[in-house]
Every structure is written in structure tokens, then in C-alpha cells.
Amino acid sequence: MKPLNSELQQCIDDCNACITAARICLDQHLGEPDMKQCHQFCLDCIALCTACVQLLASQSNYSKRVCAICADLCKACADECAKFDSEICQQCATKCNLCAESCQKMLA
Template identity: 80%
Template sequence: MKQLSNDLQHCIDNCNACITAARICLDQHLGEPDMKKCHQLCLDCIALCTACVQMLASQSDYASRVCAICVDLCKACAEECGKFDSEVCKQCAEKCAACAESCVKMAA
């Protein structure tokens, strides 16, 4: 297998950071009724970013398509988490936005 490019590795790193931040956000706020949309988006980000990491690492021919969807989902999660004052929500929003930015390059 050929070595990963810097952009590819950067995207993988940002996806992993997004997974971690979304997990922390979800764990800290699980069960809070006003955060139901946040919970769902965090769960979706964890699932899709995990798939994205795996496909990027294997340099799948379909990685760019998965990254394109990841852009939309991570932007939505960043927007939703950004609505809350919680430090973990703000961290999640930041990591999701960075992931979306990296995935834009991979989706091109």
C-alpha cells in the first residue's frame, strides 16, 4: 500500500478528533431533552467519520463520496452544537467544522 499523503493523513486526524469530541459531547449531555438533535447528529458523526477514516486509510475509490457526505453532516453537527454554551459542545462544534473543512479537500 502506498504512503498516505499529508492531506489524507490530516483528514484522518481531523475525522478522529471529530469522533472523540462527538463522543464526549454525547456522553456529557445524554438524556438532556433540549439536546435531542445534538445527540442524533453526534451519533451520526461518530458513525460516518469512523467509516470515513477506514475508507481514507485504505484509499478506497469511494472515499471521496463518503467525504462529501461527511462535509454536510459535520457542518450540521457543528451548527447544532454551536448553539449550546457547554464547553464540550463548543469543542465538538470546532472539531466538526475542522473535519468538514478537511473532507472538502478529499471530496474534490
């Protein structure tokens, strides 16, 4: 297996940061009824970003396809989290946007 290039490593790092931010957001706001959509997006981001990291790290032939979906999902999560005033939600939105941008770069 060849070494990871800097763009690939950056995408892995951004996905991991997104996983962490989504987990914190979910933990902080779990059970708040007006945030059900936010909860679902955070859960989905945690699952898909984890898969993305694994495929990127192994340099799988399927990583581009997963990155495409991950970019869409992370953008949707960022848009949802950005609706809330919570600093935790705003941080999640920022990390999700960075992840979406990194995943989008992997498609080139």
C-alpha cells in the same frame, strides 16, 4: 498500497478528533431533552467519521463520496452544537468544523 500523503493523513486525524469530541459531547449531555438533535448528530458523526477514516486509510475509490457526505454531516453537527453554551458542545462544534473542512479538501 502507496503511503498516505499529508492531506489524507490530516483528514484522518481530523475525523478521529471529531469522533472523540462527538463521543464526549454525547456522553456529557445524554438525556438532556433540549439536546435531542445534538445527540443524533453526534451519533451520526461518530458512525460516518469512523467509516470515513477506514475508507481513507485504505485509499478506497469510494472515500471521496463518503467524504462529501461526512463534510455535510459534520457541518450540520457543528451548527447544532454551536447553539449551546456548554464548553463541551463548543469544542465539538470546532472539531466538527475542522473535519468538515478536511473532508471538503478531499473532494478536490
